[in-house]
Amino acid sequence: MNAKKKILSVGLAASLAAVAIVGSSLAYFTDTDAKDNVFTIGNVSIVLTEPEWDTTGAGEALDMYPGEAVAKDPTVTNDGKNPAFVRVKVEFPEGINMTYETGENYTPNNCDPDWKYNDADGYFYYTKVLEAGASTSSVFDRVRLGTDATNNTEGAESTIKVTAEAVQAQGAKPSFTAVQNMTVEEIAAWFGTCMA
Numbered sequence: 001m002n003a004k005k006k007i008l009s010v011g012l013a014a015s016l017a018a019v020a021i022v023g024s025s026l027a028y029f030t031d032t033d034a035k036d037n038v039f040t041i042g043n044v045s046i047v048l049t050e051p052e053w054d055t056t057g058a059g060e061a062l063d064m065y066p067g068e069a070v071a072k073d074p075t076v077t078n079d080g081k082n083p084a085f086v087r088v089k090v091e092f093p094e095g096i097n098m099t100y101e102t103g104e105n106y107t108p109n110n111c112d113p114d115w116k117y118n119d120a121d122g123y124f125y126y127t128k129v130l131e132a133g134a135s136t137s138s139v140f141d142r143v144r145l146g147t148d149a150t151n152n153t154e155g156a157e158s159t160i161k162v163t164a165e166a167v168q169a170q171g172a173k174p175s176f177t178a179v180q181n182m183t184v185e186e187i188a189a190w191f192g193t194c195m196a
Contacts, residue, residue, distance in 0.1 A: 045080035073138035093158035
């Protein structure tokens, strides 16, 4: 029995030695490495300006008379790092009939051709992708007080509220070429997706 125990002990020792040798040699032939990949998220940032309003329109808007037009030119600049879609909402004061116009020849409710009005949500959509550092054309050039203004509105202060919003353009479609050809309805839907 002693001989069997001795053989078993020697066999066990040899097995352990073999495992140790194989294990240590495998350690010499394996390697691991790790990389940290840094991702940054781009940003969308816009600035809404009205250069003509700031220069002359604000002064002209004092004591307006029926039918008078004053400079008001909402323009959006993309000061972020990513291309963006832009939309603008214009809210006229309640009870005062005002219209917006562009160009020298007055046409009621006319705006720059790069902007399209969406009846479904009441926004003007810039139909081009606004690249980083670029500015839109103005949505319109002037606003006109309706000819039906009466003494009931005389002396009343009114505010035209203009609000601009932007969302990233990338990701709206599988390719950037497809993004650049989106319709106003598709752009509006993309705003809905991004702002939900």
